[in-house]
Amino acid sequence: MQAVISSIGFWLRQIAKSPLIALSFIVLLAMVIVAIFAPQIAPYSPNAQSIAFRLLPPGSDGYILGTDQLGRDVLSRLIWGARLSIGVGFAVMVLTAVVGVILGIISGYFGGIVDSVIMRLVDMWLAFPFLLLAIALVAVLGQGSDKLIFALVLSGWPAFARPVRGEILQLREREYVLSAKVLGVPPLSVMFRHLLPNVMPTILVLAALDLGATILSLAALAFLGLGVDAETASWGGMLASGRNYVATAWWLSTFPGLVIFAVVMASNLIGDWLRDLFDPRSPFRLGSISAAARKRLAEDSSSSFPRPARPEPGTGARPPHDRKA
Amino acid sequence: MSFLRSAVKHLALAGASLALLASAASAQDSAPREPKGTLTIGWAWDPGTMDPQMHRARFTQIISHAMRDKLYYLPPPGLGLAPLVAEDVEQVDDTTYDLKLRQGVKFHNGDELTSEDVVYTFERLWDPATKSPRASMGNMANVESAEVVDRYTVRFKTKVPFGPPNQAIPGLNFAAQEIMNKKVDGARTLEETRTAAPMGVGPFKFVEWTPNQRVVMDAFLDYWQGAPGVERIIWRTIPEEATRVAELLSGSVDMIYPVTTDFVDQLRAANMKLEIVPGSSMRMLQMNVREGSPFADPEVRRAMNVAIDKDAIAEHIYRGLAVVARQVSGIGQEGYNPDYDPFTYDPEAAKAVLSKVTKPIEMLTVPMFELPAQFIAEQLRGYGMNVSTKIMDTAAFNAAVEAGDFDLALAFAGYGTGEFVGAYYNNHFECSRLATGRIRTGFCSEDLDRKYAELRRELDQARWQEKMDEINRELTEVHMPWVPLFIEAEVWAMQPHVQGFVGSSTGQMFDLHKVTLEK
């Protein structure tokens, strides 16, 4: 299975099967390209103001998507906004995954007191209103995308830690892990060379969902008046400052709103699609399944035990979505 | 009184509808005896408490004032003091003032207002057991006592001389206290007063308060200025402005406050009536003049004063709902001189100096000023400065500027009383406040303090004016701790059938009893 997952051809074939998923990938890819080449693509500097030309509607001479309250080009700001939103989104995604997965693996592998401490921390974090945590952290640390990333990672790690820990709890009793231990393979090696590849599918699913969640969090923070410094164009900031113009200058909120919607939707669809591919309980994982496996699954779920507590993403823990507020 | 006239002239130029003031005054004579209809006001706040002495919030005072009249109220700066339940004041000696109350003023329960109630109000305020945050507002700490002389006369004694009554009363803050009822409030505990029905002599009687939702009050038919024009007022708490505007447009509220320029076009297009009053809060760039800041150099501060296109801010960002400020004294404030305009916008001159400022500069501000701040920052970047804007919530902003932990701050200073002498100078320029963190810019001048002390002692009106003028000029073009920017208007929006509402520059809602609904 690992070998299959790492083959590019396999992925392309899977993506090609669903037009919606293909579209989602295209949206994300396009956003990444826009973010990287923002200086080359954007017709104006994101902060170039011409106050006399404020609030021009889309299609006005030279301003394809119109201008905002200070006469800045909406299109250029959207393009530069991709830099911040996508950049912070991916950075938070990767860092949250790293922190969450490390804590999850440690917690699951060692168990005992380490596990108890980390899991109670997770409980506290999950019960704590995310926005309050982010507001407080931004207020304490100050503005700027680096601080924002820090605040979002600090408040988001349990979304990875808990499901990963759940999987590790099961995996660590598996034969090959036990044998590796018996053979004297050092714990770090067991954790990261043997256990990690096996929780990769869960991590990928969570990561895909996390991207969307982060972008929504950025927007919620902007609504509450927090976020990056005012000069840095961000989708959330544009949407928040355009919300008072829904009736008089619809283009201020509609375009950033649509872009956010597209990216978050793409991230959600890809996450769901990945889950379908990987979920061992789904008889359709990787598109095919043997009759024996189907039978085994049927036996599994009709056994006299309650549902297995296998923390498939979405049951065992709050997925990153919970951050939307 | 040429100062007053010029202030009035300026107010009118600024878009003030002084005609409305006049018409409102005459409306009183023809006010209908029969209150009609319900006036629903959508505004951003909840009063928090019904105890008039346990808060310092303007919005709590507005609610309270609709039910409890004061001795005086303060109209826009420059227009003097307006007596309310106080009829007259007489200065007995340097430190003694006798206030005459109107006769026949009724509380909501039918009791007549007497000097006992006034004395009770102030004694409750000053009683350490009350622990009122208002107890030392203004110069109240310098008031010795309040005593009953006769049924309608109250004698106030002060510890130090405060000059003629028209100067003494605003500074001593007698104007800001709503009169309570000795019999009713005296029998309540502090905790009870917080939620109990206010018993005042105001135009409206308390009906109901659902915290964070609504306050309901009914017309008081025996109000001493005549029965109010509306039968009932409902104040609804709606913190988000977009929601407030939607409520007004959908017709479920009759009036909203506050309104920012974001919505003015939309409201005008929907034929809503706007009440626009010139504000009394100076918006300025405060420059940190402490050692190590580029603004420690007066030449840089001078360049800053000619670097910003204030007219563009007023015209484009505020759509004419702000007036450009050109001196440290605000429009209508003491010391304001309409002919005084020392700096002209001069990008060339600014660039010559500012291009040499290389240190990265953060300009702090609050969300309310995000647009002007970004406009200013972009202009300064145009001169080669490295400026970024940092938007903070009010609490964090205040903490940062009080600590002097900034280079530039787009801040504000209110002058609702119209005074320059007193809080305005104390809070922003007086050296003795440098230690307590009150002088945000870090600027102070012993020489100026001396002149200020002389000004306070000056009794001759003409010479006082001269000295005041000198202080204003020195601050504006010699010391230059600020770049005065603009003064924003206060805006209310209402349905066309709301008649007779008069706004005030401090956002107060006086004379709500004169409002009528004509559908």
Added chain:
Amino acid sequence: MTGFPGGAAADQKARFQESRDRPPVRDRENRELERSRFPVKPERLRGLEGNFVVWRFIAKRLLETAVVVLGVSVIVFVLLRIMPGDPVQLLFGEGDDADLAASREMYRQMLGLDRPLPVQYLIFLKEIFTLHLGNSLVRGGEPVIQMVGRALPLTIELSIFALVIGLLIAIPVAVLCALKQNTFWDRGGTGFALIGASMPNFWQGILLIMFLAVWMPVFPVSGVLAQHITIERITGAPFTDAVLTGNWEGARSAFMHLVLPATTLGTTLSGQFVRVLRSSLLEVKHQEFVHAFRARGIGEPTIVSHLLHNALPTTVVIIGMRIGMLLSGTIVIETLFAYPGMGFLLVQGINARDFPVVQGVVVLLTVLVVLSNLIADIIHAWLDPRVKLAYQKGK
């Protein structure tokens, strides 16, 4: 994939590979895990022994709750104290006191804000345990317990409406997705249910207000009740109270006011509900009884209802897990819709740096989240047909 280190023999390697690809085995650890999720082994549900296990489980969970609440109290206390901004400074504002610094200092002493932080924290702890929660610093000293007493029923009612709306959208969509699995309908249905979850909450709320309350005035813009209506207070939740007192006009008004905020919140949830419900449905769909039903020619609606009956327990657990998210979703929505619940209080409290209010709201929300997870577990045990089956067999 990574190679197997440590000089393992090739055949061993192959065996590991094989075992890795097998579905998870139910080992001891796994059962342990199940026990903490649902601790009552069905056959133990009989008699005193069963009761003992149930109570021990509940006691253990309550102890864990206490640990979590304690931790959260520390986090919120520390966060508020290191956040820049001072409540007294905000309260006094520009101020025209002759000596503002002295006035402030006096007031700070009065509020106890001058005391050492550890002392302040201990006072806060004492307030949690006496369920008093302190007094607001800015609202004339209003007891926080009164404020949350007003706000909590509102938030709970709003959350329940949001859950109902979320399920109303999710159930049909999930059934469609499950029946037409791996078709365009499947992905399209999931996508439809995700629309709400993919839009920033406040934007969706503003659009709903503009379209359904201003341009096409079907619903009221904001608030809790029409202004002329008063409802007798029983629970504090307006719709519930109106129904309980038979005040139908009030019930209608409360209902209409709930629709827009609950829709904004509910559509955010529906995407996740579909996700969970769909995968439970798919799992049940391939069980033998379904094939048996089909073989016997039982109609599709009956099958769907059986499917749902079997898939719902998991969904209930998920909803229990989502309560925390629902509650924090109210922060933005309640402010936008002028709906004074817990989120509204929290925003108000943060803006004014009203420490006791923020502390009280956060601690209470934490307790609520942890308890709702516990209740979800118990309900799960109660609803799950397999648990019931085993119980009956045991008898």
